[in-house]
Amino acid sequence: MKLFGDGLRSLAVARRFVPWLAEHRLRLAGVAGAGLAAAALEVLRPWPIQALFDYALVPSGEPPLPFGSVVALCVSASLLVIAARAAVEYWGALRQAEVAHDVTRSLRRHVFEQLTKLPLSFHAANKSGDMIVRLMGDVPMLRTMLVDSAVALLSRVMLVLATLGVMLAMDPLLTLVICAVIPVLFLVVRMISRRITSAVRKQRKKEGAMADWLHEAVAGVAVIQSLGRGPDAVRRFARSSRSEARAGLKAMRLAARLSFTVESLLAAAFAGTLGLGAWRVSQGRLSPGELLVFLSYVRGMLKPIRAVSRHAERIARGTACGERILSVLDASVDVSSPPGAPRAPEHPRELAYDGVGFRYGDGPLVLSDVNIVFRPGELTGLFGRSGAGKSTLTSLALRLADPSEGVLRLDGIDLTSLDLDSLRARFGLCLQETVLFGDSVRENLALGAPDASDDDLWRALAAVAADDVVRALPDGLEHVLGSIGTGLSGGQRRRLTLARTLLRDPPVLLVDEPFAGLDRPAARTVLATLKAHAEHAIVLVVCHELDHLEAFDRIVFLERGRVVGDDSHAHLQASCPAYAELVARTALDESEVLL
Known part of the structure; x- marks a missing residue:
């Protein structure tokens, strides 16, 4: 592997994925054994031709057997070798295909599982379309490197070594002509493959960006049509497609250059072997049949060397794709369960924020010194300006992120000490952005x-x-x-x-603006359902509109990440000037919209 592409990088990437191959080691060993058997049979393949040539067609003395017998034996031996090699390759190809599909499925499952565990900050920083490209496109390319190319290279290298051994025994001088070319070939392959890896890395990045934009455009086609921006969207897609095509074409040019260089060197090696071999026959150092066998070996060895160059290009692609997949697998899962964590309480009676603060990365605090307790028996609304921290408050309860300061407790138990899956099983979350x-x-x-x-x-x-x-x-x-529930209205x-x-029937229910897009009868039904659920569960509702504020038993008012009011709507109107001002301003804005 060290000789192909940026060898050390390819080897380092491949080593990281050994666990996915280890579970298939018996089948891989069988595939490798089939490859070695095929290589041995390939070495035997020219010898019936040599016997036919030297003992039947151009005998140098009295043939050991009659002409017909020699022909029959040579033809039978040749057919036997060819049939055996075909059978071995067929069996190996089937087993290899099985392993390849299993590895692809296993890798995709593991990457997808990792994506479901990664924090929202990761998904905010990485486009969903690019993640789809990594799952559906990068994983098969990586599998090609790990399984197809690895098995092919092993069998090809063994074939080349076995062939060189026989050729050295036949004529060391002729063999040196081929041996002189091989180091040059490997240096060329290494140099060009490194450039292919870089080109493919850029191409896959562009493909990911294009896939993400295409996903957004198809999902938002109604908006594009309503604004009459269809032609603009088509032009943008065409630009993105051209950029991706240029990146792909660069990688293809490099692959074509690699193939051309390898073919040129191999042609020169074959021509030199042919000329020197003819001279060796004229000197009596080789028989004509032995020269045919030697040339057959040279031609046969050129095939695996060509294959090595092709697989070097695939390894370069697989390395770039493997690095992209590792960037997902190596991403930090900020939220996890501690070893031996107890399960969350089945029917929690209290959710408490104790001095909670939160910041995204190294940014400023978006929540600061939040001290508040929620219990069943009251329908609670979270109200405040956009960006006040309402959604962040609910996200922390689900441990979609952990607080930067303070502690959240469920029935007095620190959330970070509980089993994460059982904790989230106690919650029901309904986002403002519907997901169907x-x-x-x-x-x-x-x-x-x-x-x-x-x-x-x-x-x-x-x-x-x-x-x-x-x-x-x-x-x-x-x-x-x-897709995403198209065919239904937003309210539906x-x-x-x-x-x-x-x-x-979650014991803790978190709902973000459940009344948006609903007519009055539907909104009343939903409100009654939430009130009924709040009788036996903790229910927090993020609200942005004024219509239903009076219906909440309790309103927690947030301003710039702090809780500045916690009471009923009527009491907050009278005792919290900031709340009263926001309600009045929101009512004015809504009336202006209606006008």
Whole structure:
């Protein structure tokens, strides 16, 4: 590996993925054995031709057997060697394909699992389209390097070494002609492959950026059409596509240059061997049949050397893709469970923020000195200007991030000391940005409770005034939604996501603006459901609008990351000037919008 591409880097990348290969070591050993057997049979392949030539076609003396017998034996031996080699290669190819598919599936699963564990800061800094390219495009290229190229190189190198050994025994001088070219070939391969790795790295980055923009454009096609920006979007996509194509073309040019250089050197080596071999025959140092065998070995050895150059280019691509995958696998999972962590309380009765502060990276605090306790029995609204820290407050409860200062406790237990999966199982989260998948309504709802019955599903839908919406769909619960829930209105999508969350009957419910996009009857139904759930659970609702502030038992008012008010709407209006001012200003803004 050290000779191909930027060898040390390729070897370092490959070494990191050995655990994914180790579980397939027996099958890989079988594939390697098949490759070695095929190499040995390839070494035997020319000898029936030599016997046919020297003992039947151009005998130098009395042949040991009659002409027909020699021909029959040589043809039979040749067919046997060819058939055996084909059978061995067929078996090896099947086993290799099985391993390749298993490694691809295992790698994709592990990378996807890592993506689900990485903090929101990672996903905010990395485009989703680029992550899709890494999963769907980079993983197969990496697998090609780890399995296909590694197995191919092993068998090709063994074939070259075995062939060189036989050639040295036949004629050391002729063999030196080939040996003189091999170091030059490897140096050329190494130099050009390093440049291919760099070019592929840039190409894959551009592909990721293009995939991310395309994902956003397709998801937002309604906005593009409504603004009449279709031609602009097409032009932007064309520019991105041209940029990616130029990067890909550069890598292809380098690969073509590598192939041309290798072919030129091999052609020179073959021509030199042919000329020197003819002179050796004229000197009586070789028989014509032996020269044919030697030339057959030279031609046969040129094939694996060509293959080495092709696989060097694939290794260069695999190295670049492997580095991109490792950047995901090596990313820090900031939030995790400590060893032997206890499970979270089944029915928590208190969620407490004790001196909590939070900052993103090295930035300023977006939450500061938050001291507040939430309990079942009251419907609590979180209110404040955009950027006041409302959503951050709920994210910390789910341990989507951990506080920079202070402690969060569930029933008096520090959240960071609890088992993470069991902690999150106690929460239900309904985001302002609705998340539905291109599956049936039933499958989308079942994400919240896989064992829920149809009656459970319909009750959850009725609780958020969405049962009539689903009944009106052509296939009801079996109706397949479009990607991200297209085909439904914003309010309908919001109600489905809330129904999915309520199916879990979570003891702690976090909801971000559940009333947006709902008509008044639907909003009243949702509000009644939230109030009923709050009787036995902790319910926090992030609210931005004024319509339902009076309905909350308690409102926590945040200003610039601090809790500056905590009471009912009426009391805050009277006792908190900042709250009263924001309510008045919001009401004025809403009235101006209506006008």
